[in-house]
Amino acid sequence: MARDAEATKKRILDAATTEFSKFGIAGARVDRIAAVAQANKSLIYAYYGNKDGLFDSVFSSQVVAFTDSVQFDATDLAGYVGRAFDLYEDNPSTLRLATWYQLERPDGEPLQSIAASNQSKLEKIAQAQQEGHLPTQYTAHEILTIVRALAMSWHIQTPELGAVAPRDRARRRQVVVSAVENLLSACE
Template identity: 50%
Template sequence: MNAVMNRDAEATRRRLLRAATDEFAAYGIAGARVDRIAAAAQSNKAQIYHYFGSKDGLFDAVFDAMCRETVDEVPIDAADLPGYAARLFDSYEARPWVQRLATWYRLERAGTGVMLTVVLESNGMKIEAVAAAQRAGILPDRFSAEELLGLVLHLSGFWSANIPEFEASLGPADVARRREVVREAVAALIAG
């Protein structure tokens, strides 16, 4: 009986996270509605507050899950930063909500003092991997490890962060070409 209840509870929690991902990606934290999330998850508002404490807590859980999934799917390879950036690009193409959630996070959570452990740990691990590659002479040290990682991360998300007017000037998206631009840009960045 207890195993069935735990399985049902976990299934409810997963449905809420899936529905919340869609809602937050579309509307941000302020615009998201717990009623819509609950309805899309075939649950109720009380369950949201039970599992996550608040709408902000639910957003943090969504963002945490998204970050963990990205770290697991696209581990850093400091010896191949161009390939790492291209794989991040692929991940963003497959999961377009990632960049939308990151944008909402920057807009609505900056300055609140909220720092998600998964993001801090992931950034720390990536910075150390880049720094180790710099110490080993694999990567140039003209930029600090933090700066180099930041540039790589931003280049990997370059295409998904453009405004519609810039997208219109580019014409139809050639995903393979865009991926290659990311890879080549990072290769040029680290080419001594």
């Protein structure tokens, strides 16, 4: 029976996404990934080099999926924050992977997918500022940082604070959207 390399890679990436989102880079085990993916462990190393390479592939694919599904419009940052909130709400593994990446790779080699995504957003924000669509009180980097933090805000609380957070998804979404609208209108 012929091996379907693309199907195997997909199973590996799916299993690795689950494993890394649960355990992070250091805690993930290639043996568990191989078992869940029903793939030979040596294939993982052949395709991705090592566990770090596999994480990079998983995280890069998550960044690409995020960028594809959450369209960025610098002239509608409130809409963007709402769409990002929705993605985090519907796909909690995306935020968990991002958190592990930030915790375990603070000084690591930048991933090209992330650098490109951030650079594109920063350029669009700067352009919108030059055209008068966004305030200039904050730099493009500051605006992107604030918007990104607000999109994740409900999902990165301590368990104690999260336990008493509003359960109404629509209300939590409206809070982040309104916060961005208010921030930007206050800067005008």
